[in-house]
Amino acid sequence: MIKLSREEAAGRIMVALDYPDAAAAEGLLRSLEGIPCYMKVGMQLFYAAGPDFVAGLKERGYRIFLDLKMHDIPNTVKGGAGSITKLGVDIFNVHAAGGVRMMEAALEGVDAAFDSAGSQKRPAVIAVTQLTSTSRLTLNEEIGIGGSVEDAVLRYARIAKQAGLDGVVASPQEVQSIKAACGAAFQTITPGIRPAGADVNDQSRIMTPREALEAGTDYMVIGRPITAAPDPREALESILREML
Numbered sequence: 001m002i003k004l005s006r007e008e009a010a011g012r013i014m015v016a017l018d019y020p021d022a023a024a025a026e027g028l029l030r031s032l033e034g035i036p037c038y039m040k041v042g043m044q045l046f047y048a049a050g051p052d053f054v055a056g057l058k059e060r061g062y063r064i065f066l067d068l069k070m071h072d073i074p075n076t077v078k079g080g081a082g083s084i085t086k087l088g089v090d091i092f093n094v095h096a097a098g099g100v101r102m103m104e105a106a107l108e109g110v111d112a113a114f115d116s117a118g119s120q121k122r123p124a125v126i127a128v129t130q131l132t133s134t135s136r137l138t139l140n141e142e143i144g145i146g147g148s149v150e151d152a153v154l155r156y157a158r159i160a161k162q163a164g165l166d167g168v169v170a171s172p173q174e175v176q177s178i179k180a181a182c183g184a185a186f187q188t189i190t191p192g193i194r195p196a197g198a199d200v201n202d203q204s205r206i207m208t209p210r211e212a213l214e215a216g217t218d219y220m221v222i223g224r225p226i227t228a229a230p231d232p233r234e235a236l237e238s239i240l241r242e243m244l
């Protein structure tokens with residue numbers, strides 16, 4: 001059984017700030033003040049509040065995962081990765097479905113911006129494999145990829161590693177096979193986290209925080225189980241207690 005300190009457990013959680021604007025996100029930040037989690041800024045908040053909001057989080061010392069899931073031609077992703085690198089975030093993501101060349105272009109964008117920016121920290125680049133909302137039926141019947149979700153996730157994880165990325169986003173259900181295929185150091189960031197009895201919402205491939213930890217996940221992305229709770233701080237504290 002994995003034993004963590006409260007500090008270590010908090011450092012493994014990325015809180016999804018899925019809010020319509022900076023003011024709404026501020027409310028949550030205030031209620032979680034002092035708990036050293038990562039903050040994840042996704043497309044809803046970034047499209048509304050933009051780089052200024054990210055800069056503000058950085059100034060206040062937060063570690064940031066910028067989740068914009070880039071998926072475009074290599075040249076465009078290279079440019080996007082450069083712009084993101086200049087924001088000084090810790091981690092950002094692209095879709096593995098864009099292929100090896102696209103993922104390599106993301107790294108080229110980081111290198112170019114990182115070199116020219118000098119003092120900035122190099123962000124980790126990770127690839128989204130198969131969204132945690134995707135079931136086997138959706139994968140096979142709508143997306144048109146045959147076989148199991150796990151096979152698709154592993155194929156994406158292998159090409160992300162081949163491209164030189166730092167890790168992948170996947171469901172905690174796939175962490176053990178990803179680590180077996182790509183090595184223990186290849187980072188796994190797992191949404192689809194639901195404490196026992198919590199609403200599953202639109203997620204499909206879920207695990208509890210404790211189960212995800214035991215499966216070997218590096219970071220857990222958690223949104224609504226915290227943000228939609230009547231008392232978000234208590235919801236996070238309860239998740240932390242489960243992880244100790």
Ligand SMILES: O=C(O)c1cc(=O)[nH]c(=O)n1[C@@H]1O[C@H](COP(=O)(O)O)[C@@H](O)[C@H]1O
Pocket residue numbers: 016018042067069093128130131132133169170191192193201203221222223224225
């Ligand atoms: O890249 C992500 O963060 C992501 C990938 C994925 O496969 N599934 C997934 O849910 N996410 C994000 O993780 C968060 C999960 O939020 P909750 O379902 O509210 O816990 C959301 O912000 C999603 O955008």
